[in-house]
Amino acid sequence: MRAVDGVDLDIRRGEVFCLVGESGCGKTSTGKAILKLVEATDGDILLEMPEGEARAYEDVRQRPDDPEARKTLDGLRRKYSVTWKESLPWTVEQALKSAGAFLAAVFLAIVAPSLLLAAVVEPFGDPWSTIGLCVSIGLILGLIGSLPPTRLSRRTRVILTLLALGSIIVAPISALSLHRALVGDVSRFDVGAALATPWTQELAAMLVGFAFGAIAAGGSSSLLLDWRSRSEGMAGIHMRSIRRRLQLIFQDPYESLNPKQSVYEIVSEPLAVNRISTNPGETSALVREALTDVGLRPPEEFLFRFPHELSGGQRQRVSIAAALVLQPDFIVADEPVSMLDVSIRTEILQVMMELRTRRGITYLFITHDLSLAWVLADRIAVMYLGKIVEMGTTEQVIGHPMHPYTKALISVVPSPDPRHKVERIILKGERPDPSDIPPGCRFHPRCPFAFERCGWTAEEVADQLRSLKAGGMLATASGVDLSDAGNVRLSMGGGGPDALVRELNALVSERRETLLPLKGIAAVHATNGFVELSLHASSEPPLLEIEPGNSVACHLVSPPATVSESLTA
Amino acid sequence: MGTVDVVKVPGAISPFRARATVVSRRMQDIGLQVFHNKTAMAGLIILLFFTFLAVAAPLIAPYSPLTAVPDVGPLTLPGGVHPFGTNQFGYDIYSQVIWGTQISLLVGVLAAGVASVIGTAVGLISGFVGGWIDEVIMRFNDVVLSIPWLVLMIVVAARLNYLDLAGIILVIGLTGWSVTARVVRSQVLSLKERMFVERGRMIGSSNAHILLRHIFPNAFPLIFANTILTVAISILSESVLAFLNLSVKSNVSWGRIIAEAYQHDALTIGMAAWIIVPGLCIVFLVFGFYLFGYALDEILNPRLRRR
């Protein structure tokens, strides 16, 4: 079931982009997918791609079969996509490196600790338990070493290298001291003489194990980690930094806060989780600043309150503060005010807009309330059943809607001013289940302007004919079925087909404007005892740019030449 | 919205202080609610009474429970210095009853603690991780649950011939974790879907962080109330085991007293108190835990969401 199907959105920095639609249209899923709360099945989320490269991306997207285009696409994705995962082909060099790393890891895990402990084995007694212990320790170390890092910093790599280097120098000395301690030698330690003395077997083994193990550890983990970072593009390693810049404000101010946490903990949590500031002074300052920015003044009064001690508006402000504290560039707001009282909504919206000017935040506003989109948004995209049907600036989409769904939707939005009464286009029926999406244009079953190309299926036409028959028409037909070829077939009760053919033709020409499925009928002909109806070819209307910045997905507005024909059934 | 005293806040707030302030406020809040709840107070009074008995036993019991009293012989009828009489060895029953409180409370609380810790851990992991691990654990849980708990406990206790205090605690604890695990798991399953957990994921919390900071604190009220009720069950279990002579032999337990009274036909020989008083003690102690646990559940799990 595709909740969202091939949605393209371009959101410019600093703008308020509204995604509107009714329930089940996929707007919330889109918003969450951008923040990777929901895994996108396919597609790219591209962050901060410059104009030139954006055009290149669009270009190469059109040519999926061109290998040159593929390479460019992969390159662009590697640089800018948050969701890209690359699968690199294996070269000989990489294979050898990986094999070496694997062997080194095995050595580290099993052999080195065994050698180490074998050198000091006497105190342990039972050899099997010693080996068992070695192997367990080795495996644990190996497991820890192979876990994907949640946060790899330069610091970690540097530490690993230093450890490797240091152990080469430190290991012999500590090994020697240990050995001397074990044999009860308390004489003075002459490093030079020690290093020159021929070593015992155990000592050598210990030393080799230590040094080799340490180098192997540093080297292999470095290689393994490096391999991973190449294959995950911007994601994986850098998701942490991405998360800072993209945030979400949830719809329900009552549910989205942990009832057991105080306001301070809620707002400081993102900082702690992302290890951004560990210093309590810095954290408190950032929390206070965030609370002040959302209008909770003085912040001290709210720091230790629980969510249930706050009003709805205050809770939503805390939500926003928690999103702000990471200094994001981009905030997805999922119906942030729909659960608040009307007189409080404006305050929250004002806070959000003020933050936009002050902190330069870009918003993706998801809402079902078109009047809110009208006053807030710079640009709007209207969604229906997982697809964008119209997109453009607010004036274009709401002032001069072109898609029939948009027109209908706008017409039924009530106004607080009773003088602004309009002719309402009330669509019949309800939106279909997302698991059963109509073919052709998804909106065609409810569209008051649907015509031939919009995707009338044989079932729809058949249903229409059946209800006509139940109302007394088509008396000479005994049944309406679907043929194997997918056309509509009427079986004859008695008498010739000609009368039926005439009746059908008359029906189609007279009643097609009121009984829209009839428009799907292309031709009526009689064939071996049946009357068959062939249907028009239909296709899904693509989202085309009609005017600069304004795109519509509707056959009524797109020129026929650009529509690729595909036969139904 | 409640009124809150503005907390004097210095510049820096350490995470420890943040948590501590929150926890202490919550404790105060809960304490007040308990104080005003009649059921809770009734239960609490009963519990405090028995705790007093247990703690002060060495001081208030007139005789040692396992030493024959010097003044009268065995199986003396109740009267005078021996309000409940003496048992077949000449031990003062009144003292035995007082000392028995210790075992019941100790075993009850500790065994419930063991069961609770195990059950909570299992429930948290199973519910949170889900998948095949959850399936495996739950099927194992089903097996443990389908065996009658009493039978299981008796069999385990009987197999281990030597049972000290720790032993009996472990036996009861290790057989009693299944219900807690189930309860905690279902709570975790519903908490997992809550919006604030989703928010936690969104800001990049690791699974461990979500489990510890979001799931566990919200499951804790249920866990705590459940633990109190588990204590009640543990006390009963210990009494049963003691009655069957499967409990710790060196100490005095109410169940043991009842067993001995039963063996010597206490009711017919005019020593009704011998069998009835320990029984009543068990009943009241368990009842106390039930009252308190039930009221606490009400307090900690407000059904009405305040808007």
Added chain:
Amino acid sequence: MPALLEVRDLTIEFRTKAGIVHAVEGASFNVERGEAMGLAGESGCGKTTTALALMRLLPYNGRIVRGSISFEGRDLVPVPEDSMRAIRWKEMSIVFQGAMNSLNPVQRVGRQIAEPIMLHEEAEPEASFKRAGDLLELVGISRNRLNDYPHEFSGGMRQRVMIAMALACNPKLVIADEPVTALDVMIQAQILDLLERLRRELHLAMILISHDLSVLADTCEQVTIMYAGKTMESGKTMDLFTDPKHPYTQGLVGAFPDIRGPRNMPEAIPGDVPSLISPPSGCVFHPRCKFAFDRCTKAEPALTELSVGRRAACFLYPQVTEVPPRPIVITEV
């Protein structure tokens, strides 16, 4: 001829552990036959409580302490419970808030609609079922769906079922509490359209309760605005919305964005809704009112007629008098 429903000085209190909640204070309005009246206000203003009181369905700790509810000239407040049964659902019915989610999930819809018919009119099951089918058709659902379960219907259709249920015994007045709040805007339009059609065809009087003024602007002839239990203003829709007299009404009307108006950010009303246990002194709105002056903190303005059909409770208007302190007469409800 008296109005179908005349409510005067209705005052309702709730006894709670935290104190007495003054849920509704001095509510007064009229509803004529066949007229749609809107009852508007934000959460906690008392509109649902008023509706429940009209049907005498207040919870055990609520009581009507003062006032009268005249239905066809007869005061319902002192009417005993068993007589109330003859009125409830037969003369006056209600579609509860969120009722579409409280249909019995294991009972077929036809049975649920037929039940009130069987109970109130003591009709035979067959006749009741037939009538249930008629009612479904009336609200735009095919009668074939009588045997379906609630979960087989979408939200909008369940709401239609609730409306059918409310019409089961041919009442004269239907109260609809937030009938379209949880629905998509297109379904909202369908339901409002349905209500309008039913009102015309059946000459029904309606009280529409909503926090969404835009919905009421479209459908009602007159509107009453409530805040924190008190009635602030009432009047004909057109007049009230285009020229609101009370500062709260002004603020509320300004708080809704108008898709057919200029692209201005809606206005905010600063502050929060007050506690109903200890409301502010004087005019309950004064802490948030930008026009408040001294008298507003001391005395409570009474709902006074400013012009024909228009009433407001605000001292800005010289005709408005003060509410005198009155003894409380508790009526056992």
